[in-house]
Amino acid sequence: MLPNQSPQPPQYHILIVDDEVKICDLLSSALKGKYYVDTACSGEEAFHKIDSTDYDLVVTDLKLGDKSGIDVLRHAKERDDHIEAIIITGYASLDTAISAVNFGASSYLVKPVSLINFIAQVDRSMASREFYIRSAAFLKQTSSIEPEMQRHLLNITDIYEFSRKLLTSLEVPEIMKCFLEELNKKVNPVFSAVGVSLFGTSEIYAMPRVGRVPAEQIRDSLLQNWDKAFGLLNRNNLLQNNISFVLFDGPSGEPQPLTVSSVSTVPMIIAGQIIGSIAISGDNIELQTEEFQFLHILSSIFTPLVEHSYVHKRTKLMAETDGLTGLINHRTFQQVLSREIARANRNRTQFSLLMIDIDDFKKINDTYGHLIGDAVLTDMTKRLQASVRQQDIVARYGGEEFTVILPETDIHGANILAERVRSAIASEPYSFSESEIPYTISIGLCVYDGNLPKEKHLLIENADKALYISKNEGKNRITIK
Structure with missing residues (x-):
């Protein structure tokens, strides 16, 4: 149930800006009888209304057809630096919404907008507006x-x-x-x-x-x-x-x-x-x-x-990264991979995925102990990060398994980079005290094509199968699936 409407007559003017008429009508209806509300379905219309009316609050979507919500916010602030503003955004634009706060927005709401939260935010903004108006009037007096x-x-x-x-x-x-x-x-x-x-x-x-x-x-x-x-x-x-x-x-x-x-x-x-x-x-x-x-x-x-x-x-940071290696963890990898798939589908581009496993890692643990095993994992991380490009995303998948997402990289480019990684690990042993531990890795490589969308789990399965083949065919090698 929505909060009770105020019995007092409206005294504040609010402008709601969204290029979807249904959203304008929905938000406007939620404030009916409590505030004077105007709506605008484009940035240009919002500009005209801001120029002709003294608003106390502007509520605007970030993405409008002709302008951005930031443009509307800037224009409103040029007319009245103390005007209240609320930004509405989708999850994909959350960083931009937070930046909008630095331009003077009071707060932001994430779609789908809860009407209860919306009314609460508006009421809070109006309380702040009232405080400013009274303070300014008092200072004049x-x-x-x-x-x-x-x-x-x-x-x-x-x-x-x-x-x-x-x-x-x-x-x-x-x-x-x-x-x-x-x-x-x-x-x-x-x-x-x-x-x-x-x-x-x-x-x-x-x-x-x-x-x-x-x-x-x-x-x-x-x-x-x-x-x-x-x-x-x-x-x-x-x-x-x-x-x-x-x-x-x-x-x-x-x-x-x-x-x-x-x-x-x-x-x-x-x-x-x-x-x-x-x-x-x-x-x-x-x-x-x-x-x-x-x-x-x-x-x-x-x-x-x-x-x-x-x-x-x-x-x-603790929730998103692996405590030993500092790489993003399995959970964060899944989120990043989902975003990369969505981007490839949207732009009709390719990206590649490497699934990497340290060969015979159990023998290292059994022979030298888990502390040295952890040191090998850390050494592997350093060499892996030094071998990939700045835009590549390295994760610890679990145990001795690592993954690398290679954005906008086709099979040829991915194979070259995978060989660079394999060679960097095999080229020299891990050294500690007066001992050396030579170790190698096996790699499974597959490509995701945005022109041929498929489920995320199938992409991971293909990379896993390629890795399995590398392990079974002698290790220290790359298999493309």
């Missing part, structure tokens, strides 16, 4: 009060907007970019940076206030002021490229000279532990007590979200 009070009220509004933006994503880079953008607007530095050390990983994210600055200049500036900025992190790790360093471009404009004479920092604290710091670098920049207080409040909101995003990243 208080123009005669002391500047200190005005700044305090602006800070409250800024904290609210900042929190909303941060809560739209769990991805570390997006959270960092959002935070640095807001920080630069607030304190006007030459550049700002965040350094984090969590779960054995150290990373630095930085952004100049304006324009694009060479990464080496930002990096050198951080090294010169290391103790002030990131004393928590090991300076030598950045010099040896053991700390991941990500530099975002600032808003478009003429970059400032990278003159840094002062660095102000705010620690990132969670459960009593310092996990990083926020560094503001500038030319004689001096933050007032009130500004430091504001930054500490931002840090208290930002830091738990950063920790949560790193936990999410780590959990996702």
Whole structure:
């Protein structure tokens, strides 16, 4: 059952944009009596309506016939920077929808849209719109009060907007970019940076206030002021490229000279532990007590979200990869293979699949023990990754079996690459202490043709059969099925 309609008369204007009339009608009906609702079935129609009406919320599909939902969102934001926006997307466009949040969308919904979720999202967006309208009106009414009070009220509004933006994503880079953008607007530095050390990983994210600055200049500036900025992190790790360093471009404009004479920092604290710091670098920049207080409040909101995003990243990695080799695991391989089949069918292209097995691996385990067996699997992984191309997808299928998906590769190209892999393994033994273990692999190769679609399990069966033939006919060889 849908939530009860509000007894209050409509006061907010909403525009729903989708190139399917049925979806426009469905979503519009769900809001009937609660809000004023217009619909548009094309990007061009949406542009005209946005130009002629003051909307409080735009709900748009990402994929429209003539324009994209991002175009509609940008146009709405040009007219009213504080307009609320909700993006609707299919699973295939989820990454784009998340990016749309960075353009100012309040949130996104994934098709098929639940009307209960849709109404809840709209109500939340309207509550935010009401908060903004009242805050703006209140600030106008208080123009005669002391500047200190005005700044305090602006800070409250800024904290609210900042929190909303941060809560739209769990991805570390997006959270960092959002935070640095807001920080630069607030304190006007030459550049700002965040350094984090969590779960054995150290990373630095930085952004100049304006324009694009060479990464080496930002990096050198951080090294010169290391103790002030990131004393928590090991300076030598950045010099040896053991700390991941990500530099975002600032808003478009003429970059400032990278003159840094002062660095102000705010620690990132969670459960009593310092996990990083926020560094503001500038030319004689001096933050007032009130500004430091504001930054500490931002840090208290930002830091738990950063920790949560790193936990999410780590959990996702553990779910998708094999713990020993670091390759994608069997479950993820199945998902990737399904996507590759769909792409080949859509584009009428070919791709190849290698099924690989280490010959006589049981003898290695029985002779040298499972620890050495694991070391051989790791050695195999390194050689395999060094032999394939950047676009190829390597997975641990299970036990001593590996697979390689070769996108847009025909039988001839796949056979050449398979021979390169086989030769890389057979060319030299695995060495440890003063011992050597020679080992080889057998490979089964098959090609998927998008012009002749077939079930995924048949493709895997064919590769398996080819591998079985290689094993039975002497091992250390390639069989094409």
